[in-house]
Amino acid sequence: MNIDETIVEKFLRQEAGLENHWIFSQIVPGEKAFEQPDCSKRDEVELLLKQITRLVKDFRPFNSDLYNVLFPQWRTITENTTVILSVGSPAPYDAMVRMKDGKEYVIFDLIRFLEYSNSGYDIERIIRQLLTHELAHICIHEDYPPIQYQEYIERLKYTTFDEGFAHILAFAEDIMSLDFRELVEAHFEVSIKTLTEALSAADKNEQKDYLVSCNAGSYWDKFAAISGKLFLAQNKKRIVELYRAGVRPFFDELLS
Numbered sequence: 001m002n003i004d005e006t007i008v009e010k011f012l013r014q015e016a017g018l019e020n021h022w023i024f025s026q027i028v029p030g031e032k033a034f035e036q037p038d039c040s041k042r043d044e045v046e047l048l049l050k051q052i053t054r055l056v057k058d059f060r061p062f063n064s065d066l067y068n069v070l071f072p073q074w075r076t077i078t079e080n081t082t083v084i085l086s087v088g089s090p091a092p093y094d095a096m097v098r099m100k101d102g103k104e105y106v107i108f109d110l111i112r113f114l115e116y117s118n119s120g121y122d123i124e125r126i127i128r129q130l131l132t133h134e135l136a137h138i139c140i141h142e143d144y145p146p147i148q149y150q151e152y153i154e155r156l157k158y159t160t161f162d163e164g165f166a167h168i169l170a171f172a173e174d175i176m177s178l179d180f181r182e183l184v185e186a187h188f189e190v191s192i193k194t195l196t197e198a199l200s201a202a203d204k205n206e207q208k209d210y211l212v213s214c215n216a217g218s219y220w221d222k223f224a225a226i227s228g229k230l231f232l233a234q235n236k237k238r239i240v241e242l243y244r245a246g247v248r249p250f251f252d253e254l255l256s
Helices: 006-012 039-057 064-070 074-079 110-118 123-143 152-171 181-199 204-213 223-233 236-245 247-255
Strands: 002-004 082-086 095-100 103-109
Touching (some): 006 039, 039 082, 039 110, 039 123, 064 152, 074 123, 103 110, 103 123, 123 152, 152 204, 152 223, 152 236, 181 247, 236 247
Parallel strands (some): 002 082
Antiparallel strands (some): 095 103
16 A cells, blocks of 8 residues: 555645545545645654554454455555545544545545544554545445445445445454444444435435435444445355345345
């Protein structure tokens, strides 16, 4: 992977104009999303920059055996992937994939990452988790290009598939050893209910809101991502089969 430190380096040098970078026009489609980063955090950001750079170069995904089967070319694909290390993204946008000129970029906001560290989380684990998640998106998009799913209903189906796989793969080091029953009982039906309601939305503004909330905000409220993830959690032995079936068969079975 390639690492682009341009934004962080400008922040560390206290240069103006961070908000002019293209990523801040792509975080939320049709909006400029920028939050002035706190200059008092420069020393912490500099330390985190070194840590992330090392982990990106030595990346090993969660669920590596499953990752290798689902994405046999993941190393080749990610060799040409650029990770943009940034500051200035508003919450909750800590890690994301965005496109410019036909190329996808992984974007990490280091100020947002500091919130994990300062809350007592193992930051190295969080970084590996988020790399596993975002690079899964890059690989999924190679197999199933998002451009083929542009209408409202198709976008909901695609998000459920895309985010479902990225979320399950990054949830734990070894998902096959986990018992998901309590999480399924707590969150699956309510997520499916909201997803079904979203599929029936006819108002354009309501649709726009659903397309944001289906994968943004509080973790368990991201109804498309959680529906996909917990469906896979209930079908762990069929994850490869469900991936290879594709977006529409996956979604149809999820709602059946």
